[in-house]
Amino acid sequence: MSDDNKDTAGGQEPREEDAREGGARRERIVGTPSPAKEKALLAEDDISAPAGVGEQLDEASMKRAERVVATLFLVAFASSVTFIAYFIGWSGRDGGMHGVLRARESNFWLGGTMALSFLALAAGVTIWVRRLMTSKPIVQERHELVSDEESRAAFARDFMEGAEDSGITKRPLLRRTLLLAAAPLGLAPLVLLRDLGPLPEKRLRHTYWGEAVRRAQQEGKKGVRLVVDGTHRPLRVSDFATPGSMITVLPEGVEEHVPEDEVLTQNAKAVTILINVPADQFKPAKGRENWHVNGIVAYSKVCTHVGCPAALYEQTTHHILCPCHQSTFDATDAAKVIFGPAARPLPQLPLSVEDGYIIATSDYHEPVGPSFWERG
Template sequence: MGEKGYEGTERHSNSLEHAGADASRYAIENPGLPPHRPRLADEDPKAAKRAERQVSIMFLISIVGTVLFFIGYFGVGQIGNNEAFSTIFLQNLLLGLGTALAMLGIGIGIVHWAKTLMPDHETVEERHEIRTEADRVAATGMITDIIDESQIKRRPLLRNTLIGAILLAPLPFIAVFRDLDNTDNFADNAAENFGPERLRHTMWAEGVRLVRDPTGSPIKASDVTLGSAMHVIPEGLNEVEHGKLNEKAKAVVLVMRLDPSKVQISPGREDWNVDGIFAYSKVCTHVGCPIALYEQHTHHLLCPCHQSTFDLAQECKPIFGPASHALPQLPISVDDEGFLVAQSDFHEPVGPVYWERG
């Protein structure tokens, strides 16, 4: 608290400082940039050459990783052909190791390049007015400076190994996308295989029996009790050799039974179930993860990847999570022997909802 002086003016205690009394005393001077500490590669040409070789080695490791990927992908054999476990293990090892080396080699190489060879001087630029022509000149100058500072013109070994690594690194991903189709005439059917039609057709067809996964035993309607859930595949899938995993990934379904009076059935789907036995695709419509959990009391199906929840009582409509589309329903009936069979294939593509599906 201030005190009143003899002349009625307020005076302040010496223990307090008041803003505005003498602002110049408290101004902080610009400390400037810290002194630049040159790196070893800045002063020693041998160290710079050694750093260049190290970066090039990382790019070469990336190239080797890409080669390992293709050795595992094309040389070891296809996973879907009932290979021995040791062969599958070796192939997965080469695929994972090759992809990791391809990506890490480029990443670590570029970081090491920037830390050891590119200029690291601190600079300060004054703000200036924005002018179109000036901006164009400045942008051109910046690009020129970047090219000069990267020393990519003066170091052809770096340039060539980087170009090779960048050109080869995307090839594993192209190969993976290409293998979405297992037909020999992939090039002729590329538009169909990358479109929604690729996921529209599965092994389900009229009269195909529903069998347990993985035993392959057929299912009678009387085997499905109220509140139960079964993982089901089409009969004959276990005999498929080429593309078995791809076919299973598309065709696997969940079969559940609940009180038909608790289900909202859309017009036209009245005969798609058998006394409350429903079959729905097990593939989540978000990113294609397998639906793994059925809650009997709530009639909910849960996806473990991103917690999308589907309500079986509402024809597997999504009620929570990122999925935006209901699980496709497989129309089923019973044959003369009482076994569950499909009436047809799915009436819509299974799996993630792409923009082409509307």
């Protein structure tokens, strides 16, 4: 067997002379330095290249990088100020940013300005670190947690050297624009406290049912008619005569008597579920014997836990279910809580009949929605 065959059979690497024959690509032998170390991975004129890679930048290039960083910091400052100005001023008109109709616009401007501010600030800091700071290796030794005087003095000395290397002490333009860009971001969380909304005072203690009933009584009627949610069709007793049925209803006349930007808010508080409970299983609460119509009873659809719609109904058990956290209410017994985190029953709406239509004779006698809404 020849020497060449021995090398191949023994699993040895081919010699460099053999690898170069026939124009074959040269294979690097394991253990030899990588040729990539001889090349600079970043171009010297690249604005993102670290100052410590390759040749040290001259002062003109560093000045140019300084102006780029300062410009980015100014962009971050302007974006933060725009965020605060829009949140306080422009979002307060025409119902404000808390209205459903303007949610998309406010999210676009608030999210866009804040994202631009963080992006410009991050880009500025990145260019600062890569172009204006030295990139020498730093070794941190492990010692006891309690530092002696010598270690504290060494830390102070290293800190000052780091500050000197970063250029923050000798480049006031960068220092000032950085502080300017960061100042509005520090104030933004305080401004966002407004997003908690104005104090509700007593507005959550009442729904549009009360106002609608008063208007109907001024016209000589006993109460306001219930209309089907979506079709706004008044509901007759004969339309809802099947036991086990459930439907969502609202007070009649919301669209005609409420400003357009308030319709959704009023409907959200007044939304009600109407349930036909079998008369032999219905157990009206004391003092509420006349609040139902032959077993047809009305409860608030807003769950008393955190405000989710309690929109599921089990005909066999007569249980009202909230799908968010599984709070369960007994429709036959004043919507009392039988399971889940809800702390109190669903408020009940007093019902009656007028000219064959189901009507509400008053507002809810207790606040609707989560218990914390009552804090207003």
